[in-house]
Each structure stands twice: as C-alpha cells, then as structure tokens.
Amino acid sequence: MKKAINLLMLLLLYVVAASAQKYDVKCLRGDSVAVYDVVETIRSEDTYYSKGEKLVFYLHDGDQVEGVDKFYDKGVIDTGGSIGYAVIQKDGKKYCTLSENLVFSKDNPEGVEDKVLTKSDELAHTIQGRIFNSIIPYIIIALLFLGVMVLNILAMRSKKIRSIAVMAIPACIMVGTLLEIWAYSVLGTNCFWWCDKNRYGFFGSLLRIIPFGLIVFYQVMSIKFYEPVILGEAFDGDVQDGISVKPALISMLAAFPVLIASALICEFLGLGGLIETLLILVSFLLALGIGVFLSLKRNIELMKSKKWGILLTLFTIVYILGCIVAVWGLIVVIFKLIIQILIIGGILCFILYAMPAPSSGGGGGTTYRTVYYDEDNKAHDSAYACDKANEEIAKREAGKHN
Numbered sequence: 011m012k013k014a015i016n017l018l019m020l021l022l023l024y025v026v027a028a029s030a031q032k033y034d035v036k037c038l039r040g041d042s043v044a045v046y047d048v049v050e051t052i053r054s055e056d057t058y059y060s061k062g063e064k065l066v067f068y069l070h071d072g073d074q075v076e077g078v079d080k081f082y083d084k085g086v087i088d089t090g091g092s093i094g095y096a097v098i099q100k101d102g103k104k105y106c107t108l109s110e111n112l113v114f115s116k117d118n119p120e121g122v123e124d125k126v127l128t129k130s131d132e133l134a135h136t137i138q139g140r141i142f143n144s145i146i147p148y149i150i151i152a153l154l155f156l157g158v159m160v161l162n163i164l165a166m167r168s169k170k171i172r173s174i175a176v177m178a179i180p181a182c183i184m185v186g187t188l189l190e191i192w193a194y195s196v197l198g199t200n201c202f203w204w205c206d207k208n209r210y211g212f213f214g215s216l217l218r219i220i221p222f223g224l225i226v227f228y229q230v231m232s233i234k235f236y237e238p239v240i241l242g243e244a245f246d247g248d249v250q251d252g253i254s255v256k257p258a259l260i261s262m263l264a265a266f267p268v269l270i271a272s273a274l275i276c277e278f279l280g281l282g283g284l285i286e287t288l289l290i291l292v293s294f295l296l297a298l299g300i301g302v303f304l305s306l307k308r309n310i311e312l313m314k315s316k317k318w319g320i321l322l323t324l325f326t327i328v329y330i331l332g333c334i335v336a337v338w339g340l341i342v343v344i345f346k347l348i349i350q351i352l353i354i355g356g357i358l359c360f361i362l363y364a365m366p367a368p369s370s371g372g373g374g375g376t377t378y379r380t381v382y383y384d385e386d387n388k389a390h391d392s393a394y395a396c397d398k399a400n401e402e403i404a405k406r407e408a409g410k411h412n
Contacts, residue, residue: 031122032115033096035073038134038143042068048097048106059097061106069107074117075100077126080109093206096126110134110143130200142193142201154186155225158232165239175239180325183232187332194335202339207346219343226336233329240322241312253322254308259330261301268297302327 037043047062059081069075079097096109109131114124133139141147158179165175193201203209205218237252272293276286305326310319381389382396385403390396 031077031125032118033075033077033098033112033126034115035069035071035075035111036113036135037071037111038140042070043107043111045069045098045105045107048095048104050104059095059106061095066105069111074115075107075112077112078104080126080128081106093209094128094131130198133196134200138192138196142197143203145204147189147193148204151186151189152221152225154182155228155232158182158186158235159228162232162235162239172239179232179236179239183229183236183332184325184328186229187328187335190332190335191328194339199339199342202343205343212347215343215347219340219347222343223340226340229336230333233326253312253326254305255326255330257301257304257308258323258326259301261298262327262330262334264301265294265298269294 035043044065045067047064047066049060049062051058051060057079059079075098077096078099081095081097082093094109095106096112097104097106099105109127112127112131113135114127134143161171161175161179161182165172165179197203205215205222207215209215210218233253233255241252269290272290273286276289302323306319306323309322309326310316313319313322381391382393383389384396384399386399388399390399
C-alpha cells in the first residue's frame with residue numbers, strides 16, 4: 011500500500027514539474043532587467059494582461075523564473091514591432107518582464123513545451139541577434155555616414171582626396187546600407203530598439219530619434235552630394251545630368267504592389283498551378299526590371315562606360331534599399347511617439363493661447379489700473395495720494411470758514 015502511495019505521489023510530482031515552465035535570465039543589454047507589476051483582467055473566462063507602471067525589482071543574468079503567460083504591449087499604434095512581455099511568477103505573485111531577456115531553461119523536464127517565447131525572442135539570442143541587439147553596429151553605421159560627409163566636403167577642396175573619395179564614398183554608403191538591411195532582415199522593426207519609447211520613455215526616445223532623423227536625411231541625400239565628386243566640375247547640378255535613381259526607385263516601390271495585384275487577379279480568374287506562378291513572376295520581374303533597366307541605360311550613357319554604368323546602377327539599387335529601410339524605420343519610431351507628441355503640442359498651444367498678451371508702453375496693448383478720486387473729483391494713482399489730497403482739501407475748507 012505504501013509503495014502504491016509513494017508511486018502516486020511521484021507521479022503527481024512529475025505532472026506538476028512537467029507543467030512548470032522554467033526560464034533562465036539572459037540579458038540582451040546590461041546585466042539586469044526590470045520587473046514590473048502586472049494588471050490581470052478576466053473577460054468571458056479569458057485572462058488578459060497588461061504592464062503596470064510600478065517597477066518592483068530587478069532580475070540578473072543567471073536567475074531562473076517560472077513563466078506563466080505572454081502578452082504584447084502594442085502601444086498607441088501597432089507598427090509591427092510590438093514589445094513582448096512574459097508573465098512570471100514569484101512567491102505566488104505575478105509580475106512581467108521583457109520576454110526577450112529570457113531563454114527556455116535546460117532544467118525543464120522532458121515534455122514541457124515553451125508557451126512564452128516566440129521565434130523573435132529565440133532569434134535575439136543567436137549570434138546575429140546578439141550583434142544587432144548591441145549598439146555597436148548602429149554606431150558603425152553612423153560613423154560611416156559621418157565619414158561620407160567629411161569625404162564629400164574634402165573632395166570639393168582637393169583633387170587628390172577627390173580621387174580617393176570617388177571609390178571611398180560609395181564603399182562607405184554600401185557598407186552602412188548593407189548593415190541596415192542585414193539588421194532589418196534579422197530583427198525586423200525591432201532593430202530600432204535603441205529609440206523605442208517602451209524601453210527608454212518618451213524623452214529618452216525623442217533624444218535618439220533626432221540624430222536618427224538627421225542621419226536618415228543625409229543618407230537619402232548622400233547620392234546627390236556624391237554626384238559632384240564622381241562627375242567632376244562638368245556637373246552643373248541638373249537632375250537630368252546626374253545619377254539615374256528615380257526609375258529604379260519607382261520600379262522597386264511598385265514591384266510588390268504589382269505582385270499582390272497579380273496574385274489577386276489570378277485568384278479572381280481562377281488560375282492556379284504553374285500558370286499562376288509564371289504570371290505572378292513575370293509581372294513582378296517586369297515591374298522591377300523596367301525602371302532598373304532605364305536607370306542602367308542612363309548611367310551607362312552618363313559614365314560613358316558599360317562597366318562603370320553597371321557598377322553605378324548596382325550601387326544605386328543597394329542605396330535605394332537602404333533608404334527604404336531607414337525611412338521606414340524612422341516612420342515606425344515616430345508613429346510610436348506621434349500621440350504623445352500631439353498631446354504635448356496641444357498642451358503647449360493651450361498654454362500659449364491662454365497666456366495674456368504682454369502689454370506694451372507704446373499703446374499696443376490694454377492695461378488696467380485702479381484710480382482713486384478725491385473730494386474735488388480729481389484722479390490719483392494711489393489711496394495714499396488721494397488721502398493726502400483730501401487732507402489738503404479739508405484744511406482749505408477749514409481756512410475758508412475761519
């Protein structure tokens with residue numbers, strides 16, 4: 011009988027252990043992660059969680075927690091880069107922390123499934139994820155575009171530096187651009203974590219967005235600044251005589267809408283199989299190829315060399331992709347702040363509107379003051395002056411009676 015009871019107890023303990031999900035803390039940045047209280051709401055027997063405002067304690071690298079559930083803090087506008095929070099349990103109470111700082115523990119018994127972490131969380135702890143969750147690649151990108159700016163300035167002053175800048179500028183732009191594309195391909199919009207309001211608050215995020223916006227602006231304009239360097243003094247600034255970018259840009263932006271439209275048309279017409287695949291592929295390649303071909307043709311004519319025209323067009327394609335990623339990233343982070351910006355702007359406008367207009371000595375404004383009248387109905391600026399005048403009037407009247 012005792013053996014049966016012991017066996018039953020062991021079985022129950024195994025079931026309980028199998029249902030528990032253990033997670034090890036592995037911080038992406040720094041050596042600790044904040045833990046917040048969690049708001050638990052039950053609707054129609056379903057439980058919903060949201061992050062509380064109170065910071066309760068910190069977890070450190072190597073700590074182990076029990077995972078309960080997961081939720082997303084989408085913020086005001088969901089731009090695809092929602093922050094994932096893990097609901098954890100400690101001493102019978104529930105809290106929440108960023109799920110990206112957790113890994114599924116090897117201490118979990120066999121058969122326990124991970125119900126908290128997503129592929130994005132797991133990817134963050136790969137070599138590529140670690141690289142782009144550090145600030146180093148983004149500093150490199152900023153320094154590369156700063157180098158492009160310096161080279162552009164110096165190339166206009168020295169022919170010797172200009173001969174170096176002709177190759178160095180596109181090399182810097184391409185390396186920076188490829189790093190941006192690589193970061194986006196690994197983390198998606200989460201690669202802009204370094205200016206996310208959910209991590210750094212409104213003002214911390216705003217201070218990061220301002221230099222980010224300046225770099226994006228320079229990145230977009232960098233090819234125009236490069237034109238006088240590669241084309242020399244003969245270039246007069248005319249768009250028609252510069253590097254051909256617009257046709258390739260239009261084609262690249264139009265290619266994916268054309269792809270989607272082709273798929274919808276094939277679905278509407280009931281086409282399928284190989285025919286559908288060929289039609290979609292051909293429409294995509296045509297939409298992409300027409301503009302790229304026009305840019306290639308014009309760049310070959312511009313450079314008066316097929317080889318240099320092809321290289322310039324390849325550089326242009328990479329440049330366009332980088333600009334698309336950078337501009338999209340800037341839009342994402344601004345959208346996450348847009349409501350707060352509008353609220354603060356509204357408050358400032360109200361304050362400015364509610365404040366009274368300053369009065370001017372030249373009569374441009376209206377001023378109000380209290381006027382005191384004595385017994386002779388003469389005006390005075392103060393009660394004291396009025397009283398003194400009344401005393402003089404009283405003495406004068408007394409002298410008349412005497």
